[in-house]
Amino acid sequence: MKIVLALPLRPFPAALLTALVLMLPALMLPSAGRAAGFEELVARLPEGSYSDRAEVIEAIARTGDPRAAEVLGALLEGSLHVRKADGRVVIIEKTDAGTVAFDALTGEALGAVAGRSTEKIKVNNRLRGMLRSAIGALSLMSPDRETRLMAAQSVFASGDPANIEALDAALSAESDREVATALAEARAVAILNTDAPVEEKRAAVAILRARGDAAAQAALAPHASDPAIGNEVTAALAEIERVRQMWGVAQNVWYGLSLGSVLMLAAIGLAITFGVMGVINMAHGELVMLGAYTTFAVQEAIRGAAPWLFDWSLLIAAPLAVLVAGGVGIAIERGIVRHLYGRPLETLLATWGVSLILQQAVRTIFGPNNREVGNPSWMSGSLEIGQMTVTWSRLWILIFALCVFAALLLVLRRSFFGLQMRAVTQNRPMAAEMGIDTGRIDALTFGLGAGIAGLAGVALSQIDNVSPNLGQSYIVDSFMVVVFGGAGNLWGAFAGAFGLGIVNKFLEPWTGAVLGKILVLVFIILFIQKRPRGLFALRGRAVEA
Amino acid sequence: MARLVDRRMGVFLAALFVLTVALPVASSAAAGELVPAYLVSLVGKYLCYALLAVALDLGWGFCGILSLGHGAFFALGGYAMGMYLMRQIGPRGVYGDPVLPDFMVFLNWQELPWFWLGFDRFWFAALMVMAVPGLLAFVFGWFAFRSRVSGVYLSIITQAMTYALMLAFFRNEMGFGGNNGLTDFKDILGLDLTAASTRTGLFVASAVALAAGLLVARWITASRLGRVLVAIRDAEERARFLGYRVEHYKLFVFTVSAVMAGVAGALYVPQVGIINPGEFSPANSIEIVIWVALGGRGTLVGAALGAMLVALAKTLLTGWLPELWLFALGGLFVLVTLWLPRGVLGALEDGLAQLRPARTGAREEVRA
């Protein structure tokens, strides 16, 4: 009866209160009655407004019925439907054969169902939150460690005092330290929402202070004005804030690096065509776009043919993107750029024309809308380093960018192709004398730059639009990076990209995104005055424009 | 010393004159509107583009300064004029505020920002139309040329300049109407902008401005200074060792060209009825370069021609085959750079030159 006693004393949704009052008879009765209550409640799920549904859910949770977790879970995932014909509540399962239904209570298989014959029992955000907490409470004792951890966290999020004894029970049974901490923290939050004795609350505050992240902050903040523990809470909050400030800097650096890696990917190909060959390839952005669309195409194919391959889609797409973009690049070089060497400005115009054509071509083939490129599981979500959120996608992109850069250095420094390439760059006639097919080298160099643009596209498809406008949004930035870093020098592009990335990210909090970007541009303009050939100027004939 | 008006210039100016007279007449009610009235403003717009192209050609064709940011000067001129036109609306804005433009009212600005002061007077606006782009070009050029930023690097930072300006003007705090820009103009110098007579007036003004622009550019390039410019374009080192302060010459040309662009923008805005940060977009500036390349770099008249041709193509294609418009434009760029290195005009004159024994055609090409 603890619950009932606790009831009036807690700040508690009126709906829930009535729900419990309504449940009292059920609680009095032995298990049979409970079961009945459960079935009756489930039957009532489809009816009424969201608020009504909220009550029912709370009630179901209270029953502690073994089937509750499953039913609520189904409701949460939206697979709990009601059969239009007889209003029977069923759980829908999508199989290769088609959709089949099971009775929510008995689990009896009801065979295949036609699309419109059942209707989904809708939930909204509020109900979802409620469900998670309820399921959490119900699965605190689950044998699976992960489940328990998840449960503890969702209970933490709900901060619902109703879960306290469930938590106590779980805590006493828990062996795993991590889970135990999670449980303790969840309990602490719940405690704060009760009128437990001050010492107990102090202890709770201490626990949360130890956790010291945004969630803890959120849990503590409302109690700052509590006369009893106000001081402890404010102190704890201040402490947490201080720690988060420190992490904030690290976070900014990370953001800068991440942005830098994107810039570098976009610009590095340009650094080759523009830097090494002195060719201004305005279609560079569109080559990036081609890479992104290749990824899209690959994923489409996979979705159709072999869904289990999806996590590999990027690895499959990468080489293809290099081929596609590289191929187009070589075509551009052979078809157009080749005739314009030594006339960089004309090249600029011609390649701009190419970019327009590529854009419209993609628009005609794939349509003007954004295309969906999914994140493979290993690229979605984020990991918490202390107070710092590092999203997997961006982490992988950073790593990817560094690999590309390293590989490129290797090719240019070590490979025979690289040697020939540098020879052609340094002294074309001499290289020709030595029997190097300069034309071929030019084509390959350009192709290399284009191919890398394609790779960039694969990466960008993970964090940005895949639309015909993709290229446009990066071309200007890429040029800034190359010019700032100093053409003809990969390290220049490297330094340029990360430099600009970090500067940008440290400016953003102060000036806002728009002004930050403007300031960076102005900075570049002024910087070029000081070093007209960029950060790492390449001496020699290579980049004379 | 070449004549100020050579054959090429003469032909073009004559044609321009005929157009200027014929079009308004033909579209007038008196002539039973032989051509739809909207052609007047449309062609007027083309003429502004032409002037802009001439401005760019002066810098690129004769001094080798490829600016990928000339749209910025055009837009600034346009904004200066736009601000005047906004002030002209006075209390006729939707909120009936005597001073503040509508966009300031509903973002509840309390008073007019300082940089809007004075724009209620035409002479001041007209001055700013030239002063603002001129000043920007002067300062920018002074930095860039003094530290010998040249070629591609110069082009890229001019692009950075216009890009930065675009972002800046998109910001609503700037007080230029943000993305919506300045629009809903009522009248200029007390004349109703929608009146046919005003349209014709603006059209003629554009034609005159174009002619003037061509003559000024021609005068500069045909003068002894013009030869220094060519020297700088073809052999900058040489010019220096001959004792010419290259940066001064570049600065002069760049500034003049920016002022021209500003004037073009100022005439453009009242005819299209809107100015918005989109005009600053790097793509626009690149398109200007295309006009010049298409018409024939370093030929002035060719630049004007190129601008009008592309604009015309845009008008027609976006009507006929919308989906093909970008293909066409893109293809044009490629073809011209590959097969018409001297542009349409160059090709044309080569054709003529072959017909005529005299090499004068080619000679002037060389000199110009």
Added chain:
Amino acid sequence: MDRRSFLKTGAAASAMLAAPALVRAQGAGPIKVGVLHSLSGTMAISETTLKDVMLMLIEEQNRNGGLLGRELQPVVVDPASDWPLFAEKARELIEKDQVAAVFGCWTSVSRKSVLPVFKELNNLLFYPVQYEGEESERNVFYTGAAPNQQAIPAVDYLMSEDGGSVERWVLAGTDYVYPRTTNKILEAYLKSKGVAAEDIMINYTPFGHSDWQTIVSDIKAFGSAGKKTAVVSTINGDANVPFYKELANQGISAEDIPVVAFSVGEEELAGLDTSPLVGHLAAWNYFMSVDTPENADFIAKWHAFIGDESRVTNDPMEAHYIGFNMWVKAVEKAGTTDPDAVIDAIIGVSVPNLTGGCSTMMPNHHITKPVLVGEIQEDGQFDVVWETPGLVVGDAWSDYLPDSAKLIADWRAPMSCGNFNVELGRCGGGA
């Protein structure tokens, strides 16, 4: 653009060519309808679909015997996302092609750019997109939502218990007029509801902003103050995908911090994996998921027309559907396509919308619409979780902006004024 509708456009275009440029009076022969949507450039991403819808509607109307016994003929032009070109094309449509009405524009700036043209040449523009309001013109009909038909109800919902009784607000938008105005209105509205200034965070980003790391983490921090927090997003089309991807990756779920967007519809979600976004909201006057016979029929027709079952429908498409039918009805009522007659006839015209009700053209040239709040589902569709009990009348002049609160619009005689100042008791401004 797929081949099918491409051919159609081709046909339409060539038809337009064939038409002599100097036809004066609208005798018999086809009635021309202008379609003014960008098919290239940055806005093509949103506008191309609307062009297709118009072609579909016109085709259907012709199958049902056209209008006034005359065939309707679409005239498609491409303003190429270039604002001055919008004005030029509008002029061309009206003067050269003699269209009876124009359906088009997406961005506010494009509408602003063509406005003077429509006023001067006295023609009709049907504008199908939600916008910032603060406008009511004699020649323009706003079939999209005004702020009070989208933003304010959405906020009401979030403040309600079902919506999670939100107390702390992030107003995030792209830095242009629609978000600025909407946020000004919302700010005023929230304050009127007793929300403290420190519980409102306003943030603006440039167009096509793609690096959302900082802002998303700011939102996260802002949301950790212990009060229920929600984000009201007026972020513009292209920037949304990276924004939502960042949200998902930083693990901000709709239960922690729901995001309600006014510019994100089915089309935008088509470019996203929505499973991490389940529960985030959007407020519109139409969702593809709405279960009504009209809607089912519309979707079926759309799929048939576009020849692609996977294509989605969205709110601006419905707006065109409503707008077009209103125009048709008004023309039939007036018995002519003459703009003045239609302008008089169309007020009060009521046509079924796709959500099971009827929308009516109001004297202020805005229409009545239901407001729906939907939650994103795994399948990229929205589940309607809330809707206004009745239809909401579009409000041209917001009551939450000091200077526009004084204004009302009524285009019926005798007032026939778009910005009547109730304080001064006169038709203010020049309009």
Added chain:
Amino acid sequence: MSGSLLYLSGVGKSFDGFRAIDNLSLVVFPGELRAVIGPNGAGKTTMMDIITGKTRPDEGEVFWKESVDLTRADEVETARLGIGRKFQKPSVIESLTVAENLELALKGPRGVAARLFGRRGETEAREIARLLALVRLEEARDAPAGSLSHGQKQWLEIGMLLAQDPELLLVDEPAAGMTDAETMRTAELLREIAGRHAVVVVEHDMEFVRALGCKVTVLHQGRVLAEGSLEHVSANPEVIEVYLGR
């Protein structure tokens, strides 16, 4: 050194490690004709760059008429002081006519305004005619410089140099790509010029240097290896070693 026109002492310059000029000293007197020879990479061109202010030396002093510090001047200033330079690769303005090229070079105001409003005067026309005759390009007067033969371009450039009427001419490999006849003619021309102008000629071609018959300075690895009459230097074992060595 008293009366010197150009005075270099202890000049050094290196490009990322490579020592192009190393403790170089050189003195040229007014009206003197001087040949500078040396193998590739001996620093001849770098020396000229330093004199004309194109490159700043790392150390050492460079003085013009014992008073003006050339290490602080840039190309334009040195040009205006009266140092003319002819490049190894003939650099004339190809799209201008021969006459226009000379007219550009003529001594006179270099300011923007002056050029914009100035007109070509009688004296200038006469001067141009004289120079055309001197470099034997009368009939090519109105041809674009681009259409000239290599040798003619060399002469045109020398003509432009003279048009500047400098006190010191730096001439970089004038005979390169010339027929023997032209080479001799050029040598003759330079000897004529010398006296009124000081001339420093950088050359590989020993025949040409002999034809100049003047004091010779041998550069090697950025240093002066030997100096004196051609006979004297060519007797110098080090010089022989250097020349045979390569």
